[in-house]
Amino acid sequence: MTLYSHKPADTSSARHSATQSFPFRETAESGTDPDELSEALSTPKASIKITADGNMPIAYSCNFISLGDVSVGDCAYEGTIFSKREGISEKMAIFLPTEGNMSFGGRQGPIYSVPGRGTILEPGRARGTAIFGTRRHLCLFIDQASISRRLTHMLERTISADLDIHPDIDLTAGAGLALQKIVANLHGGLTGNGPLRRSPLAVSSLSDAAIYLLLESCPNRYSDELGASAPMPAPRHVKWAIDFMHEHIAEPISLSEIAAAAKVSTRTLQQGFRQFRNTTPIAYLHEIRMVAAHRDLLEAGSKQAVADIALRWGFTHLGRFAAEHKKRFGQLPSQTLKV
Template sequence: MITERISKGGASLPLAHHLSFKTSTVDEAIAFAEGRLAATALRAPIGAPACDMRANHCPLAESDLWFCAYDFPVTLRFSEGAYLRLQVPWAGNGVTRTANADVALAPAMACISSADATIDFHQDFQQFAWRVPVVTLTRKLASLAGEAITGPLRFDAPLDLQSPEGQTLKGILVTLANAADHLSGPAGQLVLKELEQALVTALLVTGRHNHRHRLEGPAQGIAPWQVRRAEEFIAAHAEEPLTIEDIVAATGASARSVFRAFAQHRGYSPMEFLKRIRLQRARRLAESGTAALTVTEIALSCGYADLSHFSKDFLAAFGESPSAVLRRHRA
């Protein structure tokens, strides 16, 4: 049985049953960071005495949860990747440097960063590092908001762990780590999968990001007649090759009035609304799991004449391709 490192308080470290690597030499620790974590060491002690570095790793259904304790000061540069990183300090201090901000890591302050970042691990710094694909977050955001997500997802780096939302997020993370250490078998995997989804939701609700308004704003309500009439027309003819002229003509108002009303009361244009309607219908068709249905048929039935354009819009909105949704629901 592996003997795990014990924290100064006398308890074993989180994810103790998921040891991925441990060493007593700085050189081996750096080799692990560069080989397994795709990092580059920018600063590390030379000729240092023996250390006690270890990394515990729990692969989840859609993400990866790490707990790392380097035990010596080191600066690591991480390369680009299609994931976001949530760092939740456990002990000690550190600093994460991104293109837009430097975040001082401490037990009361976490950090959300893209894969591309430089991290200073101070002496005896310990942390959770949760790597979650951007497509997973985008797909969950679309589900929570009830609409397609267009444009990239960008978070503010600092995340206050002392706020009620931050404490809740950290609580879910710690519960997930405890479950990973104590639950096993198919039933345990079900619990981990549900906790992972809860953590994804907590990050989207707690973190500040450019699509936050989709979760905080009120449901669509009363709008000027131009908007209501345009939306009714678009919903009834979304599968047709509509133009902005068609939409404006159906309202009986000027194009300028229609665009101004949409901007003020919806925050997007009539053509953006048309795209959202088409993509929502396409997702429902893909999720139907109909065996004979193809991506091309879905695209054409939802008003898309260009298959590559459809696939690109679908991926950007929901974080996965239409073919992937079809395969999953057929299975």
């Protein structure tokens, strides 16, 4: 394989499609300069430093397409190339190699990425990489907060712990082969003037398919729960309690008042929520208030202060509110307010 040994004039600029109605950005980079590759691969929260082996030449060609909370890429490299990451990305990274080997510095030893085996890295799981010779891979990047939102919807409860997903997936058959085809179709269909640029619904469906395929097919902390039978419909008293919480979401209601509205004892209400919602009534109330506060932060812009929004929804400890908001939505309240 031969890569460009120079950087074309138009590859450093991002191209936007005028025909799509979804967040979209394409960036292409190629060349031989390690510093330019460092800049291309770095993000505001996680800088990457690329170095080569002595004076030996390197070459690279990378094309990345961002779709909001999901990004796909097609990258090719030649030479002995090392990278070191500073900071922690908030994205899960999946590498789907088609040629050559690559290693990642994992917490418990190196993780090897070879053709036929995909590599899945959660944020903070690898700080450095090494490539020796020719390497090409597709890659998929997913915001961790987006994964948590989907899990919350699937399991009907708040997700706070890491996914702890197995870092290896077979690409020669089954779910791994399907995942590789989905990412290849996404990237190919969005590159240049690809047909997917004019079909945001198809893009959304393919992105969702890739995420759900990972969650349901790759061993992770929630595999047993995801594989369990769907829960029975919640009984009337749990539904009544949930309706009462939503009707009085901004008011200082107590567990006893919720139970009274549901026409059961507090003990029966607790049991119902544990059995049918895998949480407690107060934790459920806390969650819907957090979602409401997040919605207000998104809509407020610079018109309101974080403290005012937090207090409106009953969060009196601002430090704890900020920490819980970042765990739930992937960013601090102040960052959401500026979006």
